[in-house]
Structure formats: structure tokens, C-alpha cells
Amino acid sequence: MGSDVSLSKAVRANLLSLQNTASMMDKTQNRLATGNKVNSALDNPSSFFTASALNSRAADMSNLLDSMASGIQVLQAADNGITALTKNVESMQSTLRQARQDKSFQTKTFEVEDASVISLVGGQFGDVASKVSLASATVPGVKSQLETSGATYVGPVSASDSADGAGARTLITRTGFANGDDIVVGGVTVNLVTADVASDTAFAAKIQATLDASPEAGKYNVSAGTGTNAGKVIVEAADPAAAAPTVDVSGAATVAVKGSAAFNYSGVPTSITVGGNTINTGASFADFVTALETDGKANGYSVTSDAATGAITLTNKAHGGTAPAVVGVTGVTTTAVVAGAYTEEVAAATHNFTVSYDGKTADVTIGGLKAGANVLDIKNWQDATIAAVNAKLDGAGITGVEAKFDDAGKFQLVAKTAEAKTLAVSGDDAVALFGTNGVNTGVAEKSQLNATKTVDKFVELINRDHGTKIRASNDNGKLRIENMSTQELDIGIDLKGNDAINSLKVEGNSVRDNLHKQFNELRDQLDKLADDSSFNGINLLRGDKLKITFNESGTSSIDIQAKDKNGNVRGINASNLGIESLVAEDLDTDEGIDAFLGKLSSALTELRSQASAFGSNLSSVENRQNFTKNMINTLETGAANLTLADTNAEAANLLALQTRQQLSSSALSMASQQDQAVLQLLR
Numbered sequence: 001m002g003s004d005v006s007l008s009k010a011v012r013a014n015l016l017s018l019q020n021t022a023s024m025m026d027k028t029q030n031r032l033a034t035g036n037k038v039n040s041a042l043d044n045p046s047s048f049f050t051a052s053a054l055n056s057r058a059a060d061m062s063n064l065l066d067s068m069a070s071g072i073q074v075l076q077a078a079d080n081g082i083t084a085l086t087k088n089v090e091s092m093q094s095t096l097r098q099a100r101q102d103k104s105f106q107t108k109t110f111e112v113e114d115a116s117v118i119s120l121v122g123g124q125f126g127d128v129a130s131k132v133s134l135a136s137a138t139v140p141g142v143k144s145q146l147e148t149s150g151a152t153y154v155g156p157v158s159a160s161d162s163a164d165g166a167g168a169r170t171l172i173t174r175t176g177f178a179n180g181d182d183i184v185v186g187g188v189t190v191n192l193v194t195a196d197v198a199s200d201t202a203f204a205a206k207i208q209a210t211l212d213a214s215p216e217a218g219k220y221n222v223s224a225g226t227g228t229n230a231g232k233v234i235v236e237a238a239d240p241a242a243a244a245p246t247v248d249v250s251g252a253a254t255v256a257v258k259g260s261a262a263f264n265y266s267g268v269p270t271s272i273t274v275g276g277n278t279i280n281t282g283a284s285f286a287d288f289v290t291a292l293e294t295d296g297k298a299n300g301y302s303v304t305s306d307a308a309t310g311a312i313t314l315t316n317k318a319h320g321g322t323a324p325a326v327v328g329v330t331g332v333t334t335t336a337v338v339a340g341a342y343t344e345e346v347a348a349a350t351h352n353f354t355v356s357y358d359g360k361t362a363d364v365t366i367g368g369l370k371a372g373a374n375v376l377d378i379k380n381w382q383d384a385t386i387a388a389v390n391a392k393l394d395g396a397g398i399t400g401v402e403a404k405f406d407d408a409g410k411f412q413l414v415a416k417t418a419e420a421k422t423l424a425v426s427g428d429d430a431v432a433l434f435g436t437n438g439v440n441t442g443v444a445e446k447s448q449l450n451a452t453k454t455v456d457k458f459v460e461l462i463n464r465d466h467g468t469k470i471r472a473s474n475d476n477g478k479l480r481i482e483n484m485s486t487q488e489l490d491i492g493i494d495l496k497g498n499d500a501i502n503s504l505k506v507e508g509n510s511v512r513d514n515l516h517k518q519f520n521e522l523r524d525q526l527d528k529l530a531d532d533s534s535f536n537g538i539n540l541l542r543g544d545k546l547k548i549t550f551n552e553s554g555t556s557s558i559d560i561q562a563k564d565k566n567g568n569v570r571g572i573n574a575s576n577l578g579i580e581s582l583v584a585e586d587l588d589t590d591e592g593i594d595a596f597l598g599k600l601s602s603a604l605t606e607l608r609s610q611a612s613a614f615g616s617n618l619s620s621v622e623n624r625q626n627f628t629k630n631m632i633n634t635l636e637t638g639a640a641n642l643t644l645a646d647t648n649a650e651a652a653n654l655l656a657l658q659t660r661q662q663l664s665s666s667a668l669s670m671a672s673q674q675d676q677a678v679l680q681l682l683r
Helices: 009-034 045-101 200-212 285-299 375-395 430-434 454-466 510-531 590-643 647-671 673-682
Strands: 106-110 117-122 130-133 145-147 169-173 182-185 188-191 220-224 233-237 260-264 271-274 277-280 301-306 311-316 333-335 342-346 350-357 360-367 401-405 411-415 422-426 439-441 470-475 478-483 489-494 501-506 546-549 557-560
Touching (some): 045 590, 106 501, 130 454, 145 422, 182 200, 200 220, 285 301, 350 430, 375 401, 422 430, 454 478, 557 590
Antiparallel strands (some): 106 478, 117 130, 169 233, 169 342, 182 188, 220 233, 260 311, 260 333, 271 277, 350 360, 350 422, 401 411, 489 501, 546 557
16 A cells, blocks of 8 residues: 655655665675575576585585595405415415425434345325335336237228228118119219119129229229118228218109108297107297207207298108107198118228326227228228327327337337336227226336445435435445434334334424424414405405495496406405415425415415505595595585675675665755755744
8 A cells, every 4th residue: 555655756766775775785794694695596596506406416426435435445454454465475485485494304223134124104105015125126117008909900890780891881771772763872873773673782783883883993892781781782981081972862763751740930839749758949949949959869850940930840860760749839740751762871980999198198099991901001001090099199298108010910009118107098999999908007117226235225225216205325334214204104124034023113304294283374364364354344355345336326336356367256265365274294395395385476476466456446446536526626616606605795885885875864864854944934
């Protein structure tokens, strides 16, 4: 509602100016009080919402800093653990080196004579006694050797019932041939008349005669099958290395047809049965075909398929076999069996066995002689067989064995040197070729002793045959035995060789025995150190995964885990580092100690590699942490630039407004003087 009081134009103008000044002073005082020039969306919508978004992102990134800081501590805990593990492994190395340097082996001294027999049990000899006597000092060497059991070895004979050679062959079933038909063998066409198809013998004779009169003469031997191959004609390649002869029987009056069943994949439900066996469809056409092929191998049918059309055909592998019984699928069409002419190929006969020697094996295959071989052919075959077998042996790393034929024609495998190594054969034809004794161990040669005195002979003999287990020396005419083991050694001395035995005990190396215990104690600490290297429930050395997120949307992160050199995730412990516990006997020999030192060196390499990987991860996280801090500062500064007030400018504005307010008050007073003059006249 309008005012009932009428103000002059001058008063009203000055009053309005004074009100505007007061409003501006209120805003300026509010900015100075809050420090912001934009306190709400009403002040500046664009700046307010932009600043709000920047501050929100900065707050989200600030929350990520806690995760990064925690992750850094997890990595530092893992680094502390690896450092401790490294020092522990180095201590284990020092323990082993100390053991290697220690030579405080115990000794015993006793008298010996030429007839003396010394028995050694315990120490590095274990529970099996080893006897030492001058009578057995010299032993002629015997090479490991195996030979075929028959009088003469001429390779494998035919896999069929043919008496000819061992070449690959094609078996022909002549059923279906009639007068006027033809058959093509090795590219040669054979025209048949009634007499030719009357029997297998006549059929074979006609084919052989035709081949002998052709350019293919001498390449094939044709005969009527007997035994398991009765009713078939055999065409054999004369050269055992040649492929089976090609035979085309399509010129027969009746060609055999195998039983088959055809259907389409589109009509297959979740499963079907073939010959009573359930075949699951699987997830795809390929899965279904694979399942059929697996069943077909076990149940005598082959599978042909077309992925483009979905067509599948199951064919009985046997001639005369009915079509596989397919149940559970729609649209199955079967092909009836037709009896007639057909062929089968048989691979060349071979002998197969495996040779084992010195921890290595080689699979050996020997082919047969060609049909009608003469003396020269046999010699050439022997030379080729020797070369092929030796190449196989060399290729498998068995360089200490060679193949040969003796004067009687027996095939032999003989070690090149006389060593106490076992030569053995096994496999399909091992027993048939080499008999039941397919294992032979050679005897290492023991040469004549050089020493002349009894004690010196025993010293030379013991150091030659057992020098890695004990050490012998001449102690003023007596034999001294040094037990190079951590275990007690029992010595039985039969001085006169008459079974009157005097027993001695030689203590083991107690220093090395104690050091093996120290080693195991240090090894136990490896797992304990690894288990204690956790921070906030995460232990990278135990195989835990540390995931650190780098941005507020979660699209940038890092996964940190302990891995081996192949990138496989694994914890870090004694087992995974390949550090095994020791038994005292492991420190008996310097070679054994060196082997364990090698394992420790490998373990140190793995630890240092893992420390390097964790160091790289730590550098990445710290770099991202610094980046995040800088980004937060950038975001908050940008938000502040949009909303913070300039206090100096606002203070100056307030002072100017206060002055304007005073001036406006004075002007309002002056504007009201005209009304006061009228009041004076009325008085």
C-alpha cells in the first residue's frame, strides 16, 4: 500500500540513494565477513557451480591420498621384509662357506697286511658295506652290451601273413570283380577275365604278371594272403622305405560301400545317442563334432562334417559293418552296406624300442629288408640301420653307446667305454628282439696299482676307488683313514683275512654337523620374516594383492603382487625360493655344499629382482601421490579464484560507501529544509 505521507521530489531522490548505499554496504560487509564474493548460486550461478564441481573433485582426490599413503607403507613393509630376507640368506651363505672351509675330519690309524680285508659301513657309504682288499684291486673293465637274441637279425618281417619282405602293402578284397573288369595297381591297368577272378591265387598271379611286364617291374610283390589275411590279395612295396602301393578298384563290377548315417546339426537336440552311447551337443558345432570324433575312435566309426552347412556323416570303419545307430535327431538318412571290392593299406613293418643309458633315453625304430635281398643288400641295410640308430642315440644325448652288427649278424648296442653304467632296452619290441634280459650293467676298469709297499697299496687303492668318501694316507707304516663325513664311520679290519675282525669307529665332522643345524634355523626364519612383513592386513611377501586407485573414477589403478621371473604370482618363502632344509649328510662333500650355495645365489637373485620390482612400484605410487597433491591444489585454487573476495578492494568499497552514506544523509537533510521553512511561516 502506498505511503500516506507525501515527500518532495528532492527528499525522495535522496532517500532512494541512501537506501541503495545501505544495500551495497550490506553486501560488502558480507563479503568481508565470509571472505567470498560468491556465497550462493544467487551471487553468480556459473562461478558457484563450477567452483562446487572443482571442490568436489578435489575432495574425492583427497580421499585417494589416504589409500596411496597406506599403499606406500605396504610397499615399504614388503621392502623391509625383503631386506631382512636378503640378509638372512647371506647369513646362510656364510654358514655354508664356513662348513666348506672346515676340514676337521676325524681319523683312525691301524695296521694292514697284504691279506687284510677292510669293511667300511656308515659315513658316506651308508648302510651297505664296501670291502677293500688288495686281491680285488685290479679288475678288467666290461662294457655294457645288449644284443638280439636270434641267430641273425635281418629286421622286422611283414606285418601281414605274406612271406615277402616287410614293405608297406595294400590288401585287396577281390569280391565284386568279374569278367571284363579292370584294376589299377601302381598306375598299371590290369584287365581281368573269368579265370583271373576265380581265386586269390589266380588274381595275384595276373596282377604280378602284368606288373612284371610293365615299367614298374621289380617294385611290387603280389601274393595271396593266408592266416588272418586269407581271402585277400597282398600287393607289397619291394622297398621297405616306399609308401604303400596305390590300388584303384573302381573298375570292379561291385565296389564295397560302408554303412553310414547322415544328419544335419540343425536337427540335433541337447544330446543324441550313437550306438547306445550318449553324445552331448556342447556349446557349438565344433564341440559336437569333437565329441563325436572322440566316441568314434573308441567305437569304430569315422566322422565327416561341414561347418558351413551343418552336414555330419558317421561311417562304420569296418567293411561290412552296418551304419552307426543314431537316435534322438531328426532327418537321419542311412546308407546300406554293399559287399564288393575294397582295399586296405598296411604300414611297413618296423621294430620299435627305447634305449636307456646314463640317465637319458632314445626311441629307436628299425625298418626291414626289401624282398629278395641278397648279401650286398643285407650289408647295405646293416650299414643304414647302424647309421640311423647311432643318429637317434646321438640326438638324444646318448653319445656313450653305439650300434653295430657282429660277425654272426646279430644287432648289438655296446657302450664305448667300460663304465659301471646300466644299458637297457624297453618298449614294444624289446623283449621280442633282446629277450627277457634287456638290462646290462658294465664294470669299470680298475688298473694295476703302482705302489710296492702294502700300506701304500692300500692308500692308492682306497683313494682311487673311494677317494670322495674317505681319504687314506701312510702314517709311519700304518694305514690312516680320514672319515670325510658328518656321520660315524664303522671300520672292520680283518688283518689276516681269516674273518677275525677288529672294529673301529671314526666320529663324524661335528663342526659341519652343527653348521647344518644353524643353516636350518636360519631357513626357518625366512618364512617367519616373510609372514611378519605385513601392514594393515596386507602382506605382499605372502602373495597378497595390493590395489591402489589413482583417480576418482576408478579407471586408473595399479595391482601389486610378488611374482617370479616368469610373471607367475607367488609368495616369497623358503620353498618358493628353492631353499631346502639340510640333513648333516648334505655337508659331507664340498660338491654338495657348492650345490646348495648355488641355490642360495639363485634365491638372492630372485629377492633382488623382487626388491627392484617393488621399488619400481613404490616410485610409481609416490609419483602419483605427488601428482594428486598438485592436482588438488590446482583444483582448489581454481575454485577459489571463482569465489573468493578481494578483501582490499572490498574494504575500499566499504569506506567509499560509508562516505557516500554520510553525503546522502547530509543531502537528505538539506532537501528537507524547504519543508522546515514552510513550518516556520506557519508558526
